[in-house]
Amino acid sequence: DIVVTQSPDSLAVSLGERATINCKSSQSVLYNSNKKNYLAWYQQKPGQPPKLLIYWASTRESGVPDRFSGSGSGTDFTLTISSLQAEDVAVYYCQQYYSTPLTFGGGTKVEIK
Amino acid sequence: EVQLLESGGDLVQPGGSLRLSCAASGFTFSSYVMNWVRQAPGKGLELVSAIDDSDGKTYYTDSVKGRFTISRDNSENTLYLQMNSLRAEDTAVYYCAKVLRGTSWYDALDVWGQGTTVTVSS
Numbered sequence: 454d455i456v457v458t459q460s461p462d463s464l465a466v467s468l469g470e471r472a473t474i475n476c477k478s479s480q481s482v483l484y485n486s487n488k489k490n491y492l493a494w495y496q497q498k499p500g501q502p503p504k505l506l507i508y509w510a511s512t513r514e515s516g517v518p519d520r521f522s523g524s525g526s527g528t529d530f531t532l533t534i535s536s537l538q539a540e541d542v543a544v545y546y547c548q549q550y551y552s553t554p555l556t557f558g559g560g561t562k563v564e565i566k
Numbered sequence: 567e568v569q570l571l572e573s574g575g576d577l578v579q580p581g582g583s584l585r586l587s588c589a590a591s592g593f594t595f596s597s598y599v600m601n602w603v604r605q606a607p608g609k610g611l612e613l614v615s616a617i618d619d620s621d622g623k624t625y626y627t628d629s630v631k632g633r634f635t636i637s638r639d640n641s642e643n644t645l646y647l648q649m650n651s652l653r654a655e656d657t658a659v660y661y662c663a664k665v666l667r668g669t670s671w672y673d674a675l676d677v678w679g680q681g682t683t684v685t686v687s688s
Binding site: 551 | 601610611612615616626627661663664666671672674675676678679680681
């Protein structure tokens with residue numbers, strides 16, 4: 454199984470400041486035939502189901518604000534919130550879908566400083 | 567509007583059984599791989615089971631193999647999870663989720679239900 458590790462476990466950022474979350478997979482999730490990274494990011498607010506933010510490591514889902522961006526390739530990925538808003542307080546998960554079983558990172562809790 | 571609505575969660579004793587349902591609407595259910603993902607209290611996300619769109623191919627995480635059975639009724643746009651021999655460690659919110667592109671197992675999950683709570687306790 455591909456192990457997905459997120460860091461940090463939590464972070465506190467001031468409103469309007471940048472938040473950066475890291476995700477590392479135990480093996481590459483880059484599929485060479487199509488040059489796509491099989492990596493997604495989700496946001497989960499308390500009492501709600503996860504919401505897909507980004508897929509293919511950097512493609513924003515429809516309706517997701519452009520302050521959210523994803524980057525990286527191979528085994529190392531980053532989710533960046535360029536200017537943290539109050540409504541961004543949540544737990545963020547990365548997930549690899551390169552191979553079964555699809556696996557999630559442990560989550561990163563983002564709070565307001 | 568694309569929607570998934572789970573039901574069937576309950577408090578059950580260890581060794582008991584439950585059947586979860588997920589009613590789908592707003593998309594062509596029969597064209598999508600469907601998944602059950604669970605979240606234990608205060609914990610992260612775990613893919614429990616998945617089922618192909620048409621030929622019935624299935625996946626189970628190791629801890630539920632032989633105890634859980636996933637199925638679907640494409641005529642009723644409904645996904646099921648039959649859970650037998652339940653254990654305390656199966657306690658979780660269970661979400662159904664559809665894949666983004668349709669027939670691929672290897673895909674992000676773009677629509678999630680609100681979840682149904684399973685509690686296994688004596």
